Amino acid sequence: MAAPGRGVTIADVAARAGVAASTVSYVLSGKRSISPDTARRVMEAVAELGYHPHAGARSLASRRSGVLAMMLPLRDGMHLPVLMQFASGAVTEARRQDQDVLLMTADEGPAGLARVAASAMVDGLILMDVEVRDPRVEALRRLGLPSVLIGFPADAEGLTCVDLDFTAAGQVCADYLVERGCRDIALLGASEAVYERRTGFAERVREGFLGRSGPGAAVWPCPDDPISVQRTVKELPAANPDLTGLAVHNEPAVGHVMHALADAGKRVGEDFHVVVIGPDEVAERVHPQLPSVLVPAETLAEIAVRHLMRKLDGLDVPAATLVEPQLTAR
Amino acid sequence: MAAPGRGVTIADVAARAGVAASTVSYVLSGKRSISPDTARRVMEAVAELGYHPHAGARSLASRRSGVLAMMLPLRDGMHLPVLMQFASGAVTEARRQDQDVLLMTADEGPAGLARVAASAMVDGLILMDVEVRDPRVEALRRLGLPSVLIGFPADAEGLTCVDLDFTAAGQVCADYLVERGCRDIALLGASEAVYERRTGFAERVREGFLGRSGPGAAVWPCPDDPISVQRTVKELPAANPDLTGLAVHNEPAVGHVMHALADAGKRVGEDFHVVVIGPDEVAERVHPQLPSVLVPAETLAEIAVRHLMRKLDGLDVPAATLVEPQLTAR
DNA sequence: CATCGTCATCGAAGCGCTTCGACGGCGGAG
DNA sequence: CTCCGCCGTCGAAGCGCTTCGATGACGATG
Structure with a gap:
C-alpha cells in the first residue's frame, strides 16, 4: 500500500474480475460488446486496484500514444501571456479528449519533428506562430505526421x-474608427522585426486595415518601450495633422500610447x-x-486540438478555419 | 521514401550494419563495450535509415520513458510571462538531457499525478507554484514519483x-532603499488574493523586507489595475508622510506606479x-x-530539471536549493 | 430435432525494445 | 603449448498491452 497503483497490470485486473486480460482491454476500449455484468466487475476491479494502463505498452501495441505535441516558439516580439493561453487552452481541450500534451520549442526545428514522428512519441502535432515561409512546414508535409497549424504559411x-x-x-478596427468620425487614421503595430520576419498575422492586419481606410491612413511599426512609443506618438500629428484615430496592434505598448496621447493633449474617447x-x-x-479586438487564444487552441483529433480518427476537417474577430466596445 | 524514418526498427538497423539487434541497442545505450568498428557501422546505419527508437517500446522494456512532467498552474494573479519562462527553461534543459516535457495543468490535481505515475508515462515531475499547503504535495509523497518542487510547501x-x-x-530591496537614505519605506505587493492563498514567495518577500526596515515600514497589497494602483499610491503619503522608498513586487503594476508617483510630484531616483x-x-x-531583483525563472527551471535527472539516476541532491537574489542597479 | 447465427469471451501472437546469460575467439600467464 | 579470463557479440526472454481468430453457449430457424 506504500505505492498504490504501482505495477498494477491488466493481468491483475483480469484476475481480480475473473476474466481474461483481453476482456479487460475490450471493456476499457469498448471495441467489442461485453455483457453488462462483466463490464461492471471489470470496472470495479479497475477502481479497486487503481489501474492505469501502461502508456508505453499501449502505444507499442496500438500505435497510438495518447500524446499530442505542441511546438511553440519563444521569439522576440512574441507576447508571452498569449502563448501561455494557447498552451493552456490546448492542454485543457486535449485532456477533455484523454490526450496529453508534449511541449516542444520551435528551435528544435524540423529535426525535432522528425524525432517525435519517428519515435511514435506523439500522435499528432500543433504548430504555433507559423511564419509565412516556415522550414518546419515542409518537414511536416514530408513526414506525414497529422498536424494542425495555428497561423497560415504562404503555401x-x-x-x-x-x-x-x-x-x-x-x-x-478601421471601420470602428471611421464610424466614430475619425478623419484620418493610423495603425500602430509591432516592432519592425515582426514584419521583417514576415509573421503572417501582422501583415494581414495591416492589409485589412489599409483596405478600409482612406488615402491618408498609415502604418507605424513601433517597439514597445516607453521611449520609442513616446517618440512615435509625437511623430504622428507631424506626419498627419488630421489624425484622430489610432488602432494599436502591440500589446505591451498600449499603456505607453495612452500616456503619450495624454501628454500630447489628446482626449481619448472624445476628440x-x-x-x-x-x-x-x-x-x-x-x-x-x-x-478592443481579442485574439481568442484559448478558442483557437481548442479548435486546433479538436481538428487534430478528428484527423487522427480519420475524419476530415476544413483545410482553413478563420475565426471571426469580435470588437468589444467599452 | 515518401516518409523516411517511418517504421524503421532496430532490426532494420541491425540488418544494415550486419549485427544483432541487441548489439545496436548496446551501441546506442553504451551499456556494454563495443568495438569501435562495429559502433561506427551501426551509427552509419542509424544515420542512413534515420532511425529513432520507438518511444513506447523503449519505455516498456526499460521502464524509462524519457519524459518529464511539468505541472504548472494558471491561477489568478500569476504573471504569465514568468510561467512561460519557467516552461521554456525546463524544456530547454530537458532536451539537453535527451528528455521531453509533458505539460500538465494544476487543476488536474492529485488525480493527474496518480494517472501519469501509474501509467509510467513520465519518469519524474516538476511541480510549480507550490502553495504553503498544497494537496498535490501529499499525493506526491504517497506515489513515490521522483519530483522536484519549485517553491516551498509548509512541510x-x-x-x-x-x-x-x-x-x-x-x-x-529594503537594504537598497535604506542605503539610498530613504527614511521610511514600504512594500507594494500583489493583490490580497495572492497572500490569502498563502503562496509561499509573497510571504517570504514580506518577511525579508520587514526584517530589514525600520518600525515605520509597511506592506501594501495592491491589485494591478491602474485605478487601484493610483489609489494605493495616493494613500501612501497620507499614511506615512516620511515615506521616500518603495519596493514593488507586482510586475504589471510597475508602470502604473511610476505614473502615479509622477502625478504625486515625486521625482524617482532623486527624492x-x-x-x-x-x-x-x-x-x-x-x-x-x-x-530590480530578477526572478530567475529559467535558472530555477534548469536547476529543477538537473536535480530531477540526478534523482532519476539514483544520485542524491540537496533537499533545499535557494538561489541568491541579484540586485541590478540601473 | 438438427442447424445456423450471434454474442460474449478466451488464448495467443505480436508490437519494438532492453537485458541477461551464453558463447566463441583472442591474448597473456603458467 | 595449454588454460583461463576477458572482450565483443549473439539469441532469447520478456516488458504490458491490443487485436485477431477461435470457441462455447444459447436462442432462433427450418
Missing part, C-alpha cells in the same frame, strides 16, 4: 490551418479614438478603457 | 525544493526611490529605469 496546400481572421480584424488588438486585460487596464 | 520533509531566496530578495522585484523588461520599460 498551405494540403495543410490544416486555424487562425483568427486578422484581415477582418484590421478591417473591423481622439483608440482601438486595441490584443487581450482584454490590456484594453481594460488603461484609463479610459478601450474598445 | 518540505523528504521533498526536493528549489526556489529564489525570496526572503533575501525582500532584504536586498524618492523605487526598486522592483520582477523581470528585467518590466524595470527597463519605465522611465527612469529602475533597479
Whole structure:
C-alpha cells in the first residue's frame, strides 16, 4: 500500500474480475460488446486496484500514444501571456479528449519533428506562430505526421490551418474608427522585426486595415518601450495633422500610447479614438478603457486540438478555419 | 521514401550494419563495450535509415520513458510571462538531457499525478507554484514519483525544493532603499488574493523586507489595475508622510506606479526611490529605469530539471536549493 | 430435432525494445 | 603449448498491452 497503483497490470485486473486480460482491454476500449455484468466487475476491479494502463505498452501495441505535441516558439516580439493561453487552452481541450500534451520549442526545428514522428512519441502535432515561409512546414508535409497549424504559411496546400481572421480584424478596427468620425487614421503595430520576419498575422492586419481606410491612413511599426512609443506618438500629428484615430496592434505598448496621447493633449474617447488588438486585460487596464479586438487564444487552441483529433480518427476537417474577430466596445 | 524514418526498427538497423539487434541497442545505450568498428557501422546505419527508437517500446522494456512532467498552474494573479519562462527553461534543459516535457495543468490535481505515475508515462515531475499547503504535495509523497518542487510547501520533509531566496530578495530591496537614505519605506505587493492563498514567495518577500526596515515600514497589497494602483499610491503619503522608498513586487503594476508617483510630484531616483522585484523588461520599460531583483525563472527551471535527472539516476541532491537574489542597479 | 447465427469471451501472437546469460575467439600467464 | 579470463557479440526472454481468430453457449430457424 506504500505505492498504490504501482505495477498494477491488466493481468491483475483480469484476475481480480475473473476474466481474461483481453476482456479487460475490450471493456476499457469498448471495441467489442461485453455483457453488462462483466463490464461492471471489470470496472470495479479497475477502481479497486487503481489501474492505469501502461502508456508505453499501449502505444507499442496500438500505435497510438495518447500524446499530442505542441511546438511553440519563444521569439522576440512574441507576447508571452498569449502563448501561455494557447498552451493552456490546448492542454485543457486535449485532456477533455484523454490526450496529453508534449511541449516542444520551435528551435528544435524540423529535426525535432522528425524525432517525435519517428519515435511514435506523439500522435499528432500543433504548430504555433507559423511564419509565412516556415522550414518546419515542409518537414511536416514530408513526414506525414497529422498536424494542425495555428497561423497560415504562404503555401498551405494540403495543410490544416486555424487562425483568427486578422484581415477582418484590421478591417473591423478601421471601420470602428471611421464610424466614430475619425478623419484620418493610423495603425500602430509591432516592432519592425515582426514584419521583417514576415509573421503572417501582422501583415494581414495591416492589409485589412489599409483596405478600409482612406488615402491618408498609415502604418507605424513601433517597439514597445516607453521611449520609442513616446517618440512615435509625437511623430504622428507631424506626419498627419488630421489624425484622430489610432488602432494599436502591440500589446505591451498600449499603456505607453495612452500616456503619450495624454501628454500630447489628446482626449481619448472624445476628440481622439483608440482601438486595441490584443487581450482584454490590456484594453481594460488603461484609463479610459478601450474598445478592443481579442485574439481568442484559448478558442483557437481548442479548435486546433479538436481538428487534430478528428484527423487522427480519420475524419476530415476544413483545410482553413478563420475565426471571426469580435470588437468589444467599452 | 515518401516518409523516411517511418517504421524503421532496430532490426532494420541491425540488418544494415550486419549485427544483432541487441548489439545496436548496446551501441546506442553504451551499456556494454563495443568495438569501435562495429559502433561506427551501426551509427552509419542509424544515420542512413534515420532511425529513432520507438518511444513506447523503449519505455516498456526499460521502464524509462524519457519524459518529464511539468505541472504548472494558471491561477489568478500569476504573471504569465514568468510561467512561460519557467516552461521554456525546463524544456530547454530537458532536451539537453535527451528528455521531453509533458505539460500538465494544476487543476488536474492529485488525480493527474496518480494517472501519469501509474501509467509510467513520465519518469519524474516538476511541480510549480507550490502553495504553503498544497494537496498535490501529499499525493506526491504517497506515489513515490521522483519530483522536484519549485517553491516551498509548509512541510518540505523528504521533498526536493528549489526556489529564489525570496526572503533575501525582500532584504536586498529594503537594504537598497535604506542605503539610498530613504527614511521610511514600504512594500507594494500583489493583490490580497495572492497572500490569502498563502503562496509561499509573497510571504517570504514580506518577511525579508520587514526584517530589514525600520518600525515605520509597511506592506501594501495592491491589485494591478491602474485605478487601484493610483489609489494605493495616493494613500501612501497620507499614511506615512516620511515615506521616500518603495519596493514593488507586482510586475504589471510597475508602470502604473511610476505614473502615479509622477502625478504625486515625486521625482524617482532623486527624492524618492523605487526598486522592483520582477523581470528585467518590466524595470527597463519605465522611465527612469529602475533597479530590480530578477526572478530567475529559467535558472530555477534548469536547476529543477538537473536535480530531477540526478534523482532519476539514483544520485542524491540537496533537499533545499535557494538561489541568491541579484540586485541590478540601473 | 438438427442447424445456423450471434454474442460474449478466451488464448495467443505480436508490437519494438532492453537485458541477461551464453558463447566463441583472442591474448597473456603458467 | 595449454588454460583461463576477458572482450565483443549473439539469441532469447520478456516488458504490458491490443487485436485477431477461435470457441462455447444459447436462442432462433427450418
